[in-house]
Amino acid sequence: MIALRRSFPATSREWRNFLLGVAFASPWIIGFLGFTLYPVGSALYYSFTRYDLVRDPVWIGVQNYVAFADDPDFKLVAGNTLWWVLISSPLGVLSAFLMALLLNSRIILRSFFRSIFFFPAIVPVVVTAFVWIFLLNIQYGAINSTLQSMGFKTIPFISSPDLMKWSLVVIHMWSQGAAMVIFLATLQDVPKSLYEAATVDGANALRRMWNITVPMVSPIILFNLVISFISGFQYFTLPWIMTQGGPSRSAEFYAIYLYRNAFQWFRMGKASALAWVLFVLILLFTYLIFRTSGRFVYYAGAAR
Amino acid sequence: MATQLAVTHYSQPWHQRVLELLGHILKYFVLIVLAVSFLLPFYWMVSSAVKDDAQVYVVPPIWFPNPQFWENFWNAWNSETFNLWTFNTVVRYAIPATVGVVLSSSLVAYSFSRIEWKGRNALFAVVLATMMIPDWVRLVPLFVIFRKLGWINTFNPLVVPQFFGSAFFIFLLRQFFMALPLELSDAARIDGASELRIFLRVILPLSKAALAVVGLFTFMNAWNDYLGPLIYINQEHKWVLTLGVGRLRGAVYEIGNTKLAYPWLMAVSSLITLPVFLAFFFAQRSFIEGISLTGLKG
Numbered sequence: 035m036i037a038l039r040r041s042f043p044a045t046s047r048e049w050r051n052f053l054l055g056v057a058f059a060s061p062w063i064i065g066f067l068g069f070t071l072y073p074v075g076s077a078l079y080y081s082f083t084r085y086d087l088v089r090d091p092v093w094i095g096v097q098n099y100v101a102f103a104d105d106p107d108f109k110l111v112a113g114n115t116l117w118w119v120l121i122s123s124p125l126g127v128l129s130a131f132l133m134a135l136l137l138n139s140r141i142i143l144r145s146f147f148r149s150i151f152f153f154p155a156i157v158p159v160v161v162t163a164f165v166w167i168f169l170l171n172i173q174y175g176a177i178n179s180t181l182q183s184m185g186f187k188t189i190p191f192i193s194s195p196d197l198m199k200w201s202l203v204v205i206h207m208w209s210q211g212a213a214m215v216i217f218l219a220t221l222q223d224v225p226k227s228l229y230e231a232a233t234v235d236g237a238n239a240l241r242r243m244w245n246i247t248v249p250m251v252s253p254i255i256l257f258n259l260v261i262s263f264i265s266g267f268q269y270f271t272l273p274w275i276m277t278q279g280g281p282s283r284s285a286e287f288y289a290i291y292l293y294r295n296a297f298q299w300f301r302m303g304k305a306s307a308l309a310w311v312l313f314v315l316i317l318l319f320t321y322l323i324f325r326t327s328g329r330f331v332y333y334a335g336a337a338r
Numbered sequence: 339m340a341t342q343l344a345v346t347h348y349s350q351p352w353h354q355r356v357l358e359l360l361g362h363i364l365k366y367f368v369l370i371v372l373a374v375s376f377l378l379p380f381y382w383m384v385s386s387a388v389k390d391d392a393q394v395y396v397v398p399p400i401w402f403p404n405p406q407f408w409e410n411f412w413n414a415w416n417s418e419t420f421n422l423w424t425f426n427t428v429v430r431y432a433i434p435a436t437v438g439v440v441l442s443s444s445l446v447a448y449s450f451s452r453i454e455w456k457g458r459n460a461l462f463a464v465v466l467a468t469m470m471i472p473d474w475v476r477l478v479p480l481f482v483i484f485r486k487l488g489w490i491n492t493f494n495p496l497v498v499p500q501f502f503g504s505a506f507f508i509f510l511l512r513q514f515f516m517a518l519p520l521e522l523s524d525a526a527r528i529d530g531a532s533e534l535r536i537f538l539r540v541i542l543p544l545s546k547a548a549l550a551v552v553g554l555f556t557f558m559n560a561w562n563d564y565l566g567p568l569i570y571i572n573q574e575h576k577w578v579l580t581l582g583v584g585r586l587r588g589a590v591y592e593i594g595n596t597k598l599a600y601p602w603l604m605a606v607s608s609l610i611t612l613p614v615f616l617a618f619f620f621a622q623r624s625f626i627e628g629i630s631l632t633g634l635k636g
Contacts, residue, residue, distance in 0.1 A: 048456065054533050055455030061442040062465065065502020070468055073479035080478060087485070136369055149622060150373045153380075156614055156625070158562040160580045161607040164587060165383045168600060176382050176399045183398030208376065212629050219630035239361075268472050271564050275584060292474055297569060302478050309475040316472055 074313075081307035086300045098307035107291060108308075115288040117199060118269055119319075122206045123262040127255060129207035134217035135247075148218070155211030163275035166205050167192065192277060195284035202273060202285060213258045217251060224250045249332040256331050260320055267316050288312060380611075387411065387605035394600050407601070414586075414602035415609060422575060423582040430493045431567075431578060432560035438500035439507055439556040440549055446503040447511035448537050452523055462512070469505045481569065495570045496563070500556070507552045510628065514548035515541060551628030554621055558614065579610050 056063070081098055083091035102108045133151050137144055154162070169176050170191035178188040191201045224247065232242050248255075270289035273279060279286030288308070296305035381401075386394065388406040415421075449455075450462045484495040518541065526536045542549070564580040571577060586603045618625060 051453055052455045052457075055449045055453040055458055058449030058453060058533070058537075059446050059461065061501065062446040062503035062505075062508060063461075065442075065499065066464070066468065069480065069499050069502060070471065070476060073476035073483070074471060076479040076482075077475050080482075087482070133372070136365065136372075139365060141365065141369065145622075147369055147373055148626070149618070150376050152625070153615070153618060154376060156558060156562075156618060157611055158564075158580060158614065160562075160564055160583050161383070161611050164583070164603055164607050165379045168386065168604065169379055169382060174395050174399075174600070179397045179399040208379075215626050215629045264470060264472070268474055275564070275587070289474060296478050296481070302482070306478050309472070309478065312472055313475045316470060320470060 077306040077309055080303050081310050083303045085302040085306075087302060088300075091303065094303070098304050099311070101304075102307070102311070110283060111286055111288045111291040114199070114284070114286060115267060115269070118202070118287060119263055119266040121199075122203050123259060123266050125203055126206050126210050126262055127213060127258045130210035130213035130258060131217050131251075131255065133210065133214045134221055137214075137218055138221040148215075151214055152211035154209040157209075159271045160275055162205065162209065163272055166201070167276055170201055193281055195282040198277065198281060198284045202276075205272065213262070216254060216258060220251045220254045221247070252331040253333060256323070256327050260323055263319055263323070264316055267312060267319075383604050383611075384608050387414075387601055387608050389601045391601070410601050410605045411609060414605040417602060418582055418585065419575070420579070420582060420606065420609075423577050423579045426493075426576060427561060427578040427580075430576075431496055431563075432557045434493070434497045435500045435560045436553050436556045438497065439504050440553050442501050442503040443507040443552060444511055444542065444545070444549060445537070447508045447515055448541060450508065451512045451515035452518075452520075452536075452541065453533065465505050465508055469509075477569070484570065489570075491571055491573050491576060493571075493576075496560075496566045504556075507556070511545070511548055511552060514545055518544055547624065547627075550621070551624045554617065554624055555628060558617065561610075561614065583607065583610060 080091060082093060082095055084094050084097075085091035137148050137151070141147070167175075170178070172178055172188055172190050172193050175191070177191070182188055189197070191197050228246050228250075229242055232246060237245065268289050269287050270293065273285040273287060274290055274293070277285055279290045289312075292305055292308045292312070295301045295308060385401060385403055387410055388408055389400065389403045389410075390407050393400050393403050450458060450465070480495070481490075484490060487494075489495050522540055522544075523536050526540050531539070562580065563578070564584075567578045567581050571581070583603070583606050586599070586606060
């Protein structure tokens, strides 16, 4: 802002452009102030209050935050969510990357296979939930009925607390179409000459993969990983519809707990504190990834 | 395939050629296994939709139901007010949301790509940064605001914010607008066209493909949205499809339920997936290009 003031007054043309630019951007500016900045700010205020929507918010200082320290529910959902983010994000990105690699190799019917791999990503989450319940159910799920008919023991995919999260990971890896398409677009941009040169030098497929493909797409690996972390921390709809956080709260993630506090128990103050902790966690995580990624990510054209 | 291999690798010793052939076989094997396992859930959904109760609770599972009860689709759809919920989803939510996002995001993206103004890049960085803010942080205060406005149990909380631009689509359209040659605008400016005119008459007509992507994505987001309606809409006659389907799920757990819960659930699931499938089938390029466009400058 200070820099802005210094460079003004400028020519009348610059003024005109400034006003035009702001005018065209005004829907977003107004929306940002009203639907983002103000809510985020007042969430911070609410987080220092007790507020049940009926009576006015009551200032209670940092009590909501302090209470998290020995709140077993908070520890449970925070643990579940950290598990989810740390396991599902890398595996999801890996799944997307491997699918993209397969599609990028010399195959027939590429766009046909691409469609198949992509489609689960755009199916309504409600449908994904019901179809997978009906596949994984212990009694009449397709997989368990098949196992049973072959004389194996049935597996409680979604009725055992130990397996529920892993089942969600599988479903997550199954719906990575968007990340896959981004990988595929990037893979197609890797110069063919690099591979040819490496082949001439006698590098085998594995080496070409490790020394050319992975470095060239590493910015996109980072991009997909960060996107996946951010949405992973907010994971809600699928576990909510499938088991409402069960069995035995094994899939009760942070957002589910937040939803319950806000919209079932109307503890708006506590919910806001939960939301702000989530926000800070996401910022911290993103910052750490970018800080440590320098060593692993190769930016073509950047001075090293 | 084989001849092509032989030509390009004629200088390799035979055992390497065998290895490469094996690699190809393995690759197709993995591809086909993956493709089948990706399609199987959908096949299970559609095939289960035409079963009756007796065919559901059977070991081993029935993959080719016989006889088939095609009337399940009709009966399941009419077991609840799905017509009304479809109307709510499309007319009261998806269409206004799409109009809002396309109008506002294109306008804002134009400002961030084709008007040179001081502070533009700094503000655009803010646009990008907002994508990191979890929706959950805004949810409670927004609920409080909308409640004070008397907007609970209306579609306003879902639709009105869409008219103020969406960071993701602003980003997508900006990428697209930046790629259009600047000379186009300059020529129009020399002819005395106003900025709004250039936007409406020059840039928008050239961006139909990108606008279609944005429209398609927004419509689909609304069609698939569950959390928004869950929070803001409690009255049954104002529900959207996703909430209505969720209700059928409750029926599955009712003891002694004779309503053919699973086949009906699968029938309705198939029916609400069908528009998504058709949209994808006919606009596949838009989907894929739209997503790659956002990844390019990641």
